[in-house]
Amino acid sequence: MTVTVAEQIRSRLRIRRELPSxxxxxxxxxxxxxxxxxxxxxxxxxxxxVTQYESGTRRPQGRTLDAYAEAIQTLRDAA
Incomplete structure (x- = not known):
């Protein structure tokens, strides 16, 4: 998988996207x-x-967190 510039910067700065509950x-x-x-x-x-993310028993990490947070933000924007 190709790492984007944004992912590299977030990783370097240890910035993590926040998720809603x-x-x-x-x-x-x-x-x-x-x-x-x-x-x-x-x-x-x-x-x-996804079931585990939505039940709170597991939290996405790394690139998966970025992808999940972006998807959730897209769903929020569409609402």
Whole structure:
């Protein structure tokens, strides 16, 4: 996977994107009509990983965190 300039800078500065609560992430996804499987495919993880993110039992890390945060922000902007 190619690392973007933004990812390199965030990594170097140890900047992490903040996520809404797991409950809000789930509500945004549902309100947008996106399935867990569709979101998982879009960010490159399994459906089970999205289930864990939305239940709060697991938090995305690294590039996955960036991709998930960007997807959630997109869902928020579309709402």
């Amino acid at each position: 797991p409950e809000e992430c789930r509500a945004l996804r549902i309100a947008s009509g996106i399935t867990q499987g569709e979101l998982a495919t879009a960010i490159g993880v399994t459906r089970q990983a």
